[in-house]
Amino acid sequence: MIRWVLFIAFVLFVDFYAFQGVKTSTKSKFVYAFYWLFSIGVLANVIYQLTTFNRSTGMSQAVMFAFGLVILSITPKIIALLILFSEDVFRIVKGVFNYFSSNSSSKVFLEDRRVFVSKVALGLAAIPFFSVIYGMARGKYNYQVIEHTLFFDDLPTAFDGFKITHISDIHSGSFDDAEKISAGIDLINEQASDVILFTGDIVNNTADEMEPWIPYFKKLEAKDGKYSVLGNHDYGEYARWKSSDEKEANFQAIKDIHPKIGFNLLLNNSVYLEKGTDKIALIGVENWGTRFKKAGDLKLASSKIAKEDFKILMSHDPSHWNTEVKVDEHNYHLTLSGHTHGMQFGIEIPGIKWSPVQYVYEQWAGIYSAFGRYINVNRGFGFLAFPGRVGIWPEITVITLRNR
Template structure:
């Protein structure tokens, strides 16, 4: 019964999409071909998800099925807007004609105007835009890596760190990768930045530690800069989205995921902190486990900051940006810069710098992509390195962040 409403809605989409096809082409081969194609896609998607193994979790097959489902549904939603709108107008015309034609001797259905071909043409033309966007996102967009740079000013930044540069990456999701050349390219892009410090803010896998096995050597190629590489865990790193045969198996997977960080030369901070020292001065790097308003709350900010004093300049690694909103930004200890990820920018949206920045995820997360500044405290939400759930990115591209710290006040 829980599938009844989704199935009925899908059938409604198919009905209107077929009406558009039938209005444009009277060729029965075209119409039958469309129906067969739709049935094949739906059958494949149902087969994949009906055989979903909760002991394994998401796979490349489920990603592919998700992509095919979106490719099928999203354009049809556009078609429905046009076709249903036309139906409302047709019914209004039929009703008006019926009420005003006192000499009518037939049935009311005779007053219903035929569908107009140009409306169906417009509907299909507009629907082709998201369809093309989704196709681009699946085949090109998900590996369209962008380097996004920020310069941040702090009055209390230690003098020795004026001009200090940081690379942030987040949300690798190695279990989703399907093109080793693109990942090698992205690692080269990280190395080209030649920053002083590299920080990774969680979700190294989708669920299972073995997802990273084929990528250890690739990510080990990320050069360790003078001041090191540090990381934290994300919500996917706890193995909580699959069914385990035993608690011991779950704990073994969790330990294996933590061990991955050492294998690729990252120092994993588990509710802990460390100091980066330069010319007798220091800044604190604080790493909390995942803390999400709607996700796992393993992060302990107090424990992670035990060795840090209020006067220290602090960089906090916390996977979920809701942590900043609910605990960090108003904290008495003044965390100067928080680095997060998690949202992926929904892997779908529109961003035109200076004009438009929109994604459906903004209705869930107040801070969802890019740099935020409140009360002189900064949060950067990295859009993510990899992808998950949907095998692509549309308008929200994979991100490598470079942040330069400067001493003083921000220029006017």
């Protein structure tokens, strides 16, 4: 109950503060009415959705849309608030100076807000407002193919030029546009990679979320196979179940999805990819996270392979690499992860790469290296909670292995 009170208080505080800029910029009562109807309507809707949705199936699309509207409403106002607050600090400092200054002829302690500053605040606030609208309308399906070439001293000769397509975080329960999903799958196939590797979170919570999309994902093609692992959402941890048997049945149904779409699900297990007499080891662990489900067993997953083998590890959560994998004596050459989504919000332009998620995960998007080992953190194919993406687009990674 306390968190609800704090949430409502915060939202209303931001609303009232940002409204000061609106009042300074215009005297239109129509604008005032629209501002408050929209703000209160968004707040009322998210409270209604969160208090009435069916928790047995987890977060619904209606709840995600309500979250999206909250972000659409509150983010621009926070930008405006920061500018207006800066002006208020200046006004107060100036007022205090005038009050104690004998040379001051001003009788007003706190001067009126400047129209120019308020208009600048609203103008800057419009940038995230329209960015969020774009992110919800189109950004969530704005698939980007990101290519990397990685060089290794000990890559078997036959695998020089071997091409991997890495996808992650499908989150099929969030999908709402079959045409866009079909286009994304076609884009994956266009890469004509040797193998497709999927690093978990095929659903949000329940197996039936993926049922309508099985015919689409069955179309994925790779001549040397398709392999997958589980993510934290695949265990049904975030839904409310009537019994442990019901939860276990859902978990089994989620595992059964993978062969239905042609993927070999690796559950703390490994396989060899072979070309002639050369081979590389592909290892898949169950979810291993410092904050979420920890079912992965790296030692068990690697028990069938030799220490000197060239290894590719699939592990959903990049905290696994940062905590355990990168220093393991078995030398996992390349780790593939997802999970972070790049928080679906950030800035990626030449010279700038930023997202709030970087304060939680040290490796959160793209290629990182340590001790001669690499990890790729895929930004995700789907989306969750916020029904959009702003600046951090859905990703299809293509990694080419080369022998140095």
